Amino acid sequence: MKEKLIQAIKEFVMNDKENWFNETNDRFFDEPIIQFASADNPLFCDYKKIIGSEHLTPKEAYETAFGKDSFHNGTVISVVLPINKKIRESNRKQKVWPSKEWMLNRTFGDGIIKKVALFMESLLSGMGYKAVSPYMASWFKTYRTPTGPSSIWSERHIAYAAGLGTFSLNDGFITEKGMAIRLISVVTSLIIEADIIKAKEYTENCFFCSKNKCGACIDRCPVNAITKKGHDKIKCYQYVYGEDSSKLAVSYGGDAKAGSGCGLCQTGVPCEDRNSMMNLDST
Ligand code: B12
Ligand code: SF4
Ligand code: SF4
Known part of the structure; x- marks a missing residue:
C-alpha cells in the first residue's frame, strides 16, 4: 500500500502537464520524496508549544474538514517537491532579487502543488479513505506573531515529523534533496x-547548527536577515512580500500577491540540492 501510494504520487508529479515551465522548457519540480507520519505522533501536540496553540494537530485539521468526532486515527503524508535544476541555477547567479525563473515559479509553480494536494485527496478517497490538505483548505491561515508570520499548519514541521529532514540556521528545511x-x-x-525521524537534533542537517561551520546563507541574504543567531522573519517577510517584490513579479508576468519570493539563501549554498552534512562531511 505504502509503495503503491508513493509510486502513484511520483508518477502524477512527473507526468502532469501543469508541472511544465515553458520558460525553461523543463519541469517546475523534479521527482518528489514522500514520507509518512502517524497522526498520533506526540510531536504534533508538542507543536502547540513550539509553534503556538493555533497550530492544528492532524485530528483537529481532519475534524475541521469533516466534522466533530470524525477522526479516530490515521496518517499525515508529506511530500517534498525539489525545485528543478534550471530554476535553481538561474537563482544562484542572483545577488539582490531572485531570477525571473524563481519568481515565476512562485506564481505558476503553485498550480502543480495545488494539484498534487487534490490528487492525493482523490486517490485516497477512491480507496475509501477521506483526506484533506490543510494548506490548500479555505480555512488555512497565517497570522502575525511578534517574531514574524506563522501559520496553523506548518509544512516544515509536518515534514520533520515524517522524517524528511531538519530545520537550519536560516529556518529553511533541509532534505536529502536539499533546501x-x-x-x-x-x-x-x-x-x-x-517513517522514522533519524535526526537527533531538529537542526541536524545544517552544517552550521551541527558543526559551527559553513554559514554560506548569511552572505547570500540581500537584506541581512540571517546572522549567526538565526533568521529575522520580519526583515525577510518585508523583502519577500514588500511593494518592490510585488512590482517586480508583475513586471515579469507574475502575480502581485505571490510576489517575487527570494530564496537566495536556498540557492548557491552547499545545502541547495542535498543534505549539507553529507556534502561537507566528505570534504
Ligand atoms: C509564513 C511563511 C513564511 C514567512 C515566515 C517563515 C518562517 N520561518 O516561518 C516568510 C515570509 C519570512 C517566508 C519566507 C520564505 N518562504 Co515561506 N512560508 C510561510 C508559510 C506560509 C508558513 C510557515 C509557518 O507556519 N511557520 C511556523 C514557524 C513557527 O516556523 P519557524 O519559525 O520556521 O520554526 C522554527 C521553530 O519552530 C523552531 N523550533 C524550535 N524548537 C523546535 C523543536 C522541534 C522538534 C522542531 C521540529 C522545530 C523547532 O524551528 C524553526 C526554525 O528555527 C509556509 C507554508 C506552510 N504552510 O508551512 C511557507 C514556507 C515555509 N515557505 C517556503 C519558502 C520556499 C519561502 C521562501 C524561500 C520564499 C520564496 N518562495 O522564495 C522564503 C525563505 C525564508 C527562509 N529562510 O526560510 C517553503 C519552505 C521551503 C524550505 N526549504 O524550507 C514553505 C514550506 C512553502 C511551501 N509550501 O513549500 N515564509
Ligand atoms: S548554507 Fe550552510 S549554514 Fe546555511 S542553512 Fe545551509 S548548511 Fe546551514
Ligand atoms: S528568502 Fe531572501 S530575504 Fe529571506 S532570508 Fe532568504 S535570502 Fe534573506
Whole structure:
C-alpha cells in the first residue's frame, strides 16, 4: 500500500502537464520524496508549544474538514517537491532579487502543488479513505506573531515529523534533496506505517547548527536577515512580500500577491540540492 501510494504520487508529479515551465522548457519540480507520519505522533501536540496553540494537530485539521468526532486515527503524508535544476541555477547567479525563473515559479509553480494536494485527496478517497490538505483548505491561515508570520499548519514541521529532514540556521528545511524545495501534505484516515525521524537534533542537517561551520546563507541574504543567531522573519517577510517584490513579479508576468519570493539563501549554498552534512562531511 505504502509503495503503491508513493509510486502513484511520483508518477502524477512527473507526468502532469501543469508541472511544465515553458520558460525553461523543463519541469517546475523534479521527482518528489514522500514520507509518512502517524497522526498520533506526540510531536504534533508538542507543536502547540513550539509553534503556538493555533497550530492544528492532524485530528483537529481532519475534524475541521469533516466534522466533530470524525477522526479516530490515521496518517499525515508529506511530500517534498525539489525545485528543478534550471530554476535553481538561474537563482544562484542572483545577488539582490531572485531570477525571473524563481519568481515565476512562485506564481505558476503553485498550480502543480495545488494539484498534487487534490490528487492525493482523490486517490485516497477512491480507496475509501477521506483526506484533506490543510494548506490548500479555505480555512488555512497565517497570522502575525511578534517574531514574524506563522501559520496553523506548518509544512516544515509536518515534514520533520515524517522524517524528511531538519530545520537550519536560516529556518529553511533541509532534505536529502536539499533546501530548494516546496512542501505539501495531507491528513488521511488511512493508517500506514510511519517513517522514522533519524535526526537527533531538529537542526541536524545544517552544517552550521551541527558543526559551527559553513554559514554560506548569511552572505547570500540581500537584506541581512540571517546572522549567526538565526533568521529575522520580519526583515525577510518585508523583502519577500514588500511593494518592490510585488512590482517586480508583475513586471515579469507574475502575480502581485505571490510576489517575487527570494530564496537566495536556498540557492548557491552547499545545502541547495542535498543534505549539507553529507556534502561537507566528505570534504
Ligand atoms: C509564513 C511563511 C513564511 C514567512 C515566515 C517563515 C518562517 N520561518 O516561518 C516568510 C515570509 C519570512 C517566508 C519566507 C520564505 N518562504 Co515561506 N512560508 C510561510 C508559510 C506560509 C508558513 C510557515 C509557518 O507556519 N511557520 C511556523 C514557524 C513557527 O516556523 P519557524 O519559525 O520556521 O520554526 C522554527 C521553530 O519552530 C523552531 N523550533 C524550535 N524548537 C523546535 C523543536 C522541534 C522538534 C522542531 C521540529 C522545530 C523547532 O524551528 C524553526 C526554525 O528555527 C509556509 C507554508 C506552510 N504552510 O508551512 C511557507 C514556507 C515555509 N515557505 C517556503 C519558502 C520556499 C519561502 C521562501 C524561500 C520564499 C520564496 N518562495 O522564495 C522564503 C525563505 C525564508 C527562509 N529562510 O526560510 C517553503 C519552505 C521551503 C524550505 N526549504 O524550507 C514553505 C514550506 C512553502 C511551501 N509550501 O513549500 N515564509
Ligand atoms: S548554507 Fe550552510 S549554514 Fe546555511 S542553512 Fe545551509 S548548511 Fe546551514
Ligand atoms: S528568502 Fe531572501 S530575504 Fe529571506 S532570508 Fe532568504 S535570502 Fe534573506
